[in-house]
Amino acid sequence: MSTTLGTTSAVAIDDVSVRFQSKRTEVTAIQQVSIDVAPGEFVSIVGPSGCGKSTLLKLVSGLLKPSSGTVTLLGEQVRGPRHDIGFVFQRAALLEWRSARRNILLQAEMRGMNSAEAGRRAGELIEMTGLSGFENALPHELSGGMQQRVALCRALLHQPRVLLMDEPFGALDALTREQMNVELHRVWRETGTTVLLVTHSIAESVYLANRVIVLTRRPAVVKEVIEVDLPAERDYSATMARPEFASATAHIRDLLGAVTGQD
Amino acid sequence: MDTDRTDRWRGVVERTWRPVALLAACLAIWHLITVTGMVEAYLVPSPAKTFGLLVDKWSYLWGHTWVTTYETVLGFVIAGVLGVLMAVAMVYSRTIESTAYPILLFAQVIPKIAIAPLFVVWLGFGFEPKVIVAVLMAFFPVVISTVTGLKSVDTEMLELAATMGGGPVKTFVKIRFPAALPHLFAGLKVAVTLAVTGAVVGEFVGSNEGLGYVILQANGNMDTPMLFAGLIVISLVGVLLFLLLDLAEKLMLPWHASRRGAAVTTLLAKGTA
Numbered sequence: 229m230s231t232t233l234g235t236t237s238a239v240a241i242d243d244v245s246v247r248f249q250s251k252r253t254e255v256t257a258i259q260q261v262s263i264d265v266a267p268g269e270f271v272s273i274v275g276p277s278g279c280g281k282s283t284l285l286k287l288v289s290g291l292l293k294p295s296s297g298t299v300t301l302l303g304e305q306v307r308g309p310r311h312d313i314g315f316v317f318q319r320a321a322l323l324e325w326r327s328a329r330r331n332i333l334l335q336a337e338m339r340g341m342n343s344a345e346a347g348r349r350a351g352e353l354i355e356m357t358g359l360s361g362f363e364n365a366l367p368h369e370l371s372g373g374m375q376q377r378v379a380l381c382r383a384l385l386h387q388p389r390v391l392l393m394d395e396p397f398g399a400l401d402a403l404t405r406e407q408m409n410v411e412l413h414r415v416w417r418e419t420g421t422t423v424l425l426v427t428h429s430i431a432e433s434v435y436l437a438n439r440v441i442v443l444t445r446r447p448a449v450v451k452e453v454i455e456v457d458l459p460a461e462r463d464y465s466a467t468m469a470r471p472e473f474a475s476a477t478a479h480i481r482d483l484l485g486a487v488t489g490q491d
Numbered sequence: 492m493d494t495d496r497t498d499r500w501r502g503v504v505e506r507t508w509r510p511v512a513l514l515a516a517c518l519a520i521w522h523l524i525t526v527t528g529m530v531e532a533y534l535v536p537s538p539a540k541t542f543g544l545l546v547d548k549w550s551y552l553w554g555h556t557w558v559t560t561y562e563t564v565l566g567f568v569i570a571g572v573l574g575v576l577m578a579v580a581m582v583y584s585r586t587i588e589s590t591a592y593p594i595l596l597f598a599q600v601i602p603k604i605a606i607a608p609l610f611v612v613w614l615g616f617g618f619e620p621k622v623i624v625a626v627l628m629a630f631f632p633v634v635i636s637t638v639t640g641l642k643s644v645d646t647e648m649l650e651l652a653a654t655m656g657g658g659p660v661k662t663f664v665k666i667r668f669p670a671a672l673p674h675l676f677a678g679l680k681v682a683v684t685l686a687v688t689g690a691v692v693g694e695f696v697g698s699n700e701g702l703g704y705v706i707l708q709a710n711g712n713m714d715t716p717m718l719f720a721g722l723i724v725i726s727l728v729g730v731l732l733f734l735l736l737d738l739a740e741k742l743m744l745p746w747h748a749s750r751r752g753a754a755v756t757t758l759l760a761k762g763t764a
């Protein structure tokens with residue numbers, strides 16, 4: 229179902245299955261999954277390692293075709309790589325010969341965007357993510373957190389309506405990760421972008437999202453969808469201290485414990 | 492500023508004193524062997540005599556050096572261009588890769604010295620057969636290193652490029668080719684030294700100029716000092732071309748050189764600590 233009562237979803241995954249064919253075996257990564265994401269919504273996806281979360285994001289971006297079912301992005305069925313998204317991978321995937329700023333501008337160059345406009349926007353994003361002063365640094369001169377910020381800026385440069393993030397903060401230390409969470413939350417509130425975030429951190433999934441989707445072990449099916457009942461404006465430590473936060477994270481932890489088979 | 496400069500000098504000395512000392516030791520041994528008469532002078536000339544000849548006959552040698560260098564550089568450039576084009580074709584087309592690979596390998600394992608006479612028969616005694624042998628020698632490492640380089644690019648980076656929608660040409664120009672450059676340069680450095688060998692082999696087979704010809708002539712006349720002088724000049728040509736490429740690499744890929752440099756200095760710092 230790609231429409232809900234006439235309003236088009238930003239992302240509609242409809243009864244999608246993915247099977248990987250290898251020489252001897254066939255692996256079903258995703259089995260009949262349906263997910264609807266409303267425009268402007270922030271959805272986190274959690275699940276055991278290897279269950280098919282990255283596969284799900286690749287389906288939405290069109291980098292991978294479903295074996296069955298359909299994926300619809302911004303009202304249009306996904307048939308090949310889509311350009312109306314921003315993608316952030318677990319590793320920053322920066323070009324090591326380009327400065328931070330020119331890595332961000334790669335997005336504009338590939339798209340043939342107006343360079344003055346792109347330059348101005350890159351400046352804004354650099355400021356917003358606290359990269360000022362490091363515009364001309366090469367990736368190997370940046371810390372892991374800064375590299376990830378550059379990747380985030382690059383994914384936001386063309387103001388995509390949908391942002392896909394695959395464990396973007398997995399390689400960061402706890403403190404940097406919290407800062408990045410706060411920043412991402414602010415960016416999301418300021419831009420109104422629809423976000424699909426894959427993460428291993430339960431706290432992160434709850435702090436950032438409107439909804440958390442919990443997947444089962446492979447073949448992944450949707451185990452449960454948790455509505456996060458927290459105010460839109462979320463101060464980090466105040467949010468952590470709220471009882472709703474505690475109950476949501478405890479519930480997700482239970483679900484994950486159950487799906488990974490430690491019951 | 493001043494300490495900076497002395498530091499830099501200390502660095503240069505640190506890096507060069509060992510090879511220089513080794514070279515000096517070799518010269519000393521060479522000198523000792525000849526002055527003590529352990530080996531007859533007509534078999535191994537003394538270093539003094541060899542270098543004296545280099546100076547005396549420099550205009551004769553210079554002319555021939557120029558010929559060999561010209562053949563080498565021309566062969567190297569042709570091999571470089573063709574090699575890169577070939578590698579690109581192989582990386583982008585499975586069919587071309589599977590078709591070309593066996594032929595390429597076959598062409599590589601054929602001893603160049605054995606087919607060089609054929610080129611002389613076909614093309615005469617001019618510079619063309621030498622250039623062709625140089626191309627054949629230099630081509631393979633360029634292709635192999637460029638293919639490796641083009642394939643080494645991160646798949647995530649390519650997926651990202653697909654979501655940016657620049658098309659294959661922009662992806663190649665902005666991502667794939669620059670990412671392959673460090674590998675390409677490694678291949679080019681090997682290729683240039685092989686191109687020197689190729690040109691000299693070509694000259695051996697049939698020629699009336701070039702350093703290969705000089706050596707062959709000297710051999711015929713039992714002129715060992717000239718033979719040694721020729722060998723030294725050939726080596727110098729190879730070393731010089733190699734160093735030029737090394738410099739070009741440092742200038743074109745500062746990001747790569749600086750990273751490598753950083754890693755090495757860290758290791759050294761650890762080693763001395």
Ligand SMILES: Nc1ncnc2c1ncn2[C@@H]1O[C@H](COP(=O)(O)OP(=O)(O)OP(=O)(O)O)[C@@H](O)[C@H]1O
Pocket residue numbers: 248249250255257275276277278279280281282283284446
């Ligand atoms: N190209 C492929 N060919 C074959 N199998 C694949 C391929 N890509 C993924 N898989 C398999 O599909 C399953 C899901 O992979 P996926 O990368 O989506 O997991 P994930 O949930 O992102 O895991 P993680 O949390 O560890 O990143 C895995 O079992 C993996 O082995």
Ligand SMILES: [Mg+2]
Pocket residue numbers: 281282283394
């Ligand atoms: Mg993954």
